[in-house]
Amino acid sequence: MPQLAYSERGARAKWAEKHDLELMEGLRAGDTLALDELISRKTQPLLQVVHRILGDLEEARDVVQVTMLRVWQRRGEYDSRWQPNTWIFRIATNIAIDTLRSRRSRERSAPGVLHHLRQAGVRQERRDGDRLAGQEVHQIFLELAECLTEKQRVVFVLREVEGRPSNEVAEILGCRESTVRNHLFNARRVLRDRLLDRYPEYVPEHLRASGRPVS
């Protein structure tokens, strides 16, 4: 019906002009067009973070879908004093952490094969001369990040790669800033040692000589 389509377009346009906080109010009132607008705004940044954490785009898409479903289902729990972004990213990172845990649990049941496949994948990436350097760096990060705990990995991505402030990362993870700093310190130490051990060509010569032993 043209009239209905016109009025829905108008409602969508109305939400497109609103601030995130107003969208959350619309969501709490049960407006699905507010949810659609929120999905339009948050899909790309959520996918980017979750993809950096998990390293698999299809898995990242699944996590973002479930995140937005939870946002809808828990809209009544949202407190307008919270930053919408922080609340949504908290839901997404929790689901990403659960995904990492279940993936590791699966890998524990077949460690040899999966490790071999991952190593082969990295070697293949490194052989393809036309691959962008950034993608190669991402593959190396994903390989080395296997040595991190789930929390260390998420903190490293949010803080060091995404450049989010410590207080925001603490709010997203629901912990203290000092805990975030500890996770970050340990993550950096582990990644530095593993990089020196497995990919010394990425470590400057003066640091290779003075590099700490791999822990």
Add this chain to the structure above:
Amino acid sequence: MDCTRARRLLRERDDAAAAERDGALRHLDECPECAALAPALDPVLLFRGLPTLETPPDEAARMREAVAVLRRAALDPKPARTARIALRAAAAAVLVAAALWLAPGPAGNPRRPGVQPAQLAGALALGEYLPSVETLGASPAYVATQVNESDLTLVIVANVDVSGR
């Protein structure tokens, strides 16, 4: 923050105060020269250059559709398999019972008495029966079913026109 100080802090990040570390990292966003040099100061800074994810232009539209499907599925769960089987079995039992009940009796054997409308109305009002609409041949029938723990009693009024309901 000037380049010399930022580079010194980045080289000794683990020992620097949190605020100074943050300042040095912010400097990297503003100074391309220091950003290019960063992995030489601390190899872990290599990972600051992870590529931006490129997604198709319709990514958000596909996400909206996928979430709408999930939302509808969560709102409208299908009955459990056992419940569906029980419902189908009950419907089949209703049809068989209706056929038996409405069939004319043998000569000399009067047809079994039907349920009085007042009885049916009373039972429905007491909430003892589960009303539903079934189809008997071409005609819809108003069917009230009572399920007890021990047995199943069926009360059927056939050939009732419910199209106007």
